[in-house]
Amino acid sequence: MANMKVEYIPIARRLDGSYIQLTKMTVGSGSPRLFLGASIHGDELTPIAVLWRLVEYLKVAEVRGSLIMLMGMNPEGIAFGTRYEPYFKVDMNRVYPGSGDGILPRRIANVVFEIARESDVAVDIHTSGDCIPYILVDPVGGEIRERIMEYAGSMGVTVLDEYEEEQYRAERLGESLPPKLIEENVPAFTLELPGGVNIDWTGVNVGYKAIINLMVKLGMVDTSPVSIDEYPVIGEKGYRRHDVRSSSAGIIEPYVKLGEYVEKFTPLGVIRDLRGVILEWVRCEKSGYVVAMPRRSVVYPADRVFLMAVKD
Ligand SMILES: [Zn+2]
Incomplete structure (x- = not known):
């Protein structure tokens, strides 16, 4: 010890x-x-x-x-x-x-x-x-x-x-x-x-x-590396983090899952008003992986709704 x-x-x-x-x-x-x-x-x-x-x-x-x-x-x-x-x-x-x-x-x-x-x-x-x-x-x-x-x-x-x-x-x-x-x-x-x-x-x-x-x-402990399989891992290097923002406030329904690869302009989710009318399809202008989902179901105006991993 x-x-x-x-x-x-x-x-x-x-x-x-x-x-x-x-x-x-x-x-x-x-x-x-x-x-x-x-x-x-x-x-x-x-x-x-x-x-x-x-x-x-x-x-x-x-x-x-x-x-x-x-x-x-x-x-x-x-x-x-x-x-x-x-x-x-x-x-x-x-x-x-x-x-x-x-x-x-x-x-x-x-x-x-x-x-x-x-x-x-x-x-x-x-x-x-x-x-x-x-x-x-x-x-x-x-x-x-x-x-x-x-x-x-x-x-x-x-x-x-x-x-x-x-x-x-x-x-x-x-x-x-x-x-x-x-x-x-x-x-x-x-x-x-x-x-x-x-x-x-x-x-x-x-x-x-x-x-x-x-x-x-770092050679600090004598054990073997352990694999992490609880969540998806993006193995490819060269991706950077990128916010996807909404324009509208409303209630968001995500269409994607964590770690999913999404082609550019594919809807990541939809934002509706209180009556359920669609205000906005949320899209990313770049292809990439979904890193984080919306924090709340209610989206503020011009909020960060998804975090993506994209390349330039
Ligand atoms: Zn922090």
């Missing part, structure tokens, strides 16, 4: 004097050092249970190197079920590297960043609703991209490139954790699992197995 250490890192005080703190668990010691961050978005809970399961496994396994885990990086957001840091309503995955003397969300981001930058590989774990599990790789070239692709590719789930450049910039994804770590020469990427405010327990299994596969790749 590997040695385990739990630390509570105080960030700031609440008005009752108690601490807002991060829970850090370290298993093993030395290199390689694998960083795992869970739930910087407080309404994405599946990753926390993935870390619990890893801890259970590591109680009975030998581990080489160390696993550094932040067990819920947005504790107040988790408590309130919100994506944001609730006091300042800030998306903490858009303020990295943060700052030690900034407002609360920037301080939390800074603590996360300083811990993660000491690692050899970093995985930031999120959820993406009703989705296939997938890895997002930030736009970066050269040798570090090769290392990222090698690690990501070992995990047994779909690997996608990020949004096209304009949207990547507009959504300030360059200020999320992985690209800021890549600037520090740490291979880092995002793992998206099924679920949200409700933990998807099949997604937990998948996330757990994917991390074990990465640990096998």
